[in-house]
Amino acid sequence: MIDASLTLIRERAKLKGELVRLLGGAKASTSLLGVPLGHNSSFLQGPAFAPPRIREAIWCGSTNSATEEGKELKDPRVLTDVGDVPVQEIRDCGVDDDRLMNVISESVKLVMEEEPLRPLVLGGDHSISYPVVRAVSEKLGGPVDILHLDAHPDIYDCFEGNKYSHASSFARIMEGGYARRLLQVGIRSINQEGREQGKRFGVEQYEMRTFSKDRPMLENLKLGEGVKGVYISIDVDCLDPAFAPGVSHIEPGGLSFRDVLNILHNLQADVVGADVVEFNPQRDTVDGMTAMVAAKLVRELAAKISK
Numbered sequence: 001m002i003d004a005s006l007t008l009i010r011e012r013a014k015l016k017g018e019l020v021r022l023l024g025g026a027k028a029s030t031s032l033l034g035v036p037l038g039h040n041s042s043f044l045q046g047p048a049f050a051p052p053r054i055r056e057a058i059w060c061g062s063t064n065s066a067t068e069e070g071k072e073l074k075d076p077r078v079l080t081d082v083g084d085v086p087v088q089e090i091r092d093c094g095v096d097d098d099r100l101m102n103v104i105s106e107s108v109k110l111v112m113e114e115e116p117l118r119p120l121v122l123g124g125d126h127s128i129s130y131p132v133v134r135a136v137s138e139k140l141g142g143p144v145d146i147l148h149l150d151a152h153p154d155i156y157d158c159f160e161g162n163k164y165s166h167a168s169s170f171a172r173i174m175e176g177g178y179a180r181r182l183l184q185v186g187i188r189s190i191n192q193e194g195r196e197q198g199k200r201f202g203v204e205q206y207e208m209r210t211f212s213k214d215r216p217m218l219e220n221l222k223l224g225e226g227v228k229g230v231y232i233s234i235d236v237d238c239l240d241p242a243f244a245p246g247v248s249h250i251e252p253g254g255l256s257f258r259d260v261l262n263i264l265h266n267l268q269a270d271v272v273g274a275d276v277v278e279f280n281p282q283r284d285t286v287d288g289m290t291a292m293v294a295a296k297l298v299r300e301l302a303a304k305i306s307k
């Protein structure tokens with residue numbers, strides 16, 4: 001089952017990589033990889049259903065296919081898609097999380113194998129960032145800097161007995177040495193353990209309560225110098241629920257969509273990979289408002305990565 005799953009990703013990545021190389025001229029090109037995994041959530045499992053909803057919204061006819069700064073998403077040199085890791089099938093045959101996380105890491109490496117493709121992962125709950133960042137760092141041969149947008153620091157040593165919990169992914173990343181700097185932005189649900197773990201790992205935690213003070217700096221970030229590149233992880237709940245109600249953990253007092261775009265657009269960085277996680281279609285409005293929000297995050301990230 002694992003071999004078949006990896007073959008599926010490998011062959012699609014080869015196809016998309018070949019296409020982009022034939023067209024020529026791309027130094028970096030974004031490729032979507034869906035990871036429909038929801039069972040490491042501590043509350044609701046709906047994020048497992050997100051990847052197809054996000055794809056549908058990316059190409060929704062209500063908007064055009066240009067990004068804000070003018071990249072054309074229909075150009076395969078900007079955006080391709082290698083499909084989903086078949087998480088359900090893998091779990092249905094009894095594969096445990098240790099091995100499932102390895103399959104996710106291997107899938108990311110298969111995408112990176114096909115120069116100039118760079119992975120943009122569609123979650124899924126936030127547990128997937130651990131195997132994805134691990135793969136990016138291992139493949140590039142050193143740590144990356146991470147820009148992590150989230151209401152929560154996701155840095156519990158172990159949450160409810162699950163070391164792979166979506167609330168523990170950044171503890172695993174920091175323990176593994178896969179990140180040099182970790183900047184967490186949008187934080188507004190953090191307890192004592194979250195702060196202590198943050199200190200322990202040297203995390204730069206920017207909380208919403210001081211956002212107006214931090215804004216000029218956060219909107220002019222330069223990251224990744226002296227490391228292998230920058231990884232961006234966006235938990236949709238970094239946004240205020242007024243902008244993105246379709247998440248499992250509604251936490252008022254968050255970023256506006258424009259705050260997030262300002263941070264992304266002005267970031268100076270070589271972005272080597274990214275993810276958009278925690279969109280929960282089962283909590284979305286009937287007209288799929290949060291799907292459009294997640295899709296636009298993906299579109300603007302694709303523009304940021306591709307060059």
Ligand code: MN
Nearest residue numbers: 151152235237
């Ligand atoms: Mn969160």
Ligand code: MN
Nearest residue numbers: 126150154235
């Ligand atoms: Mn999160």
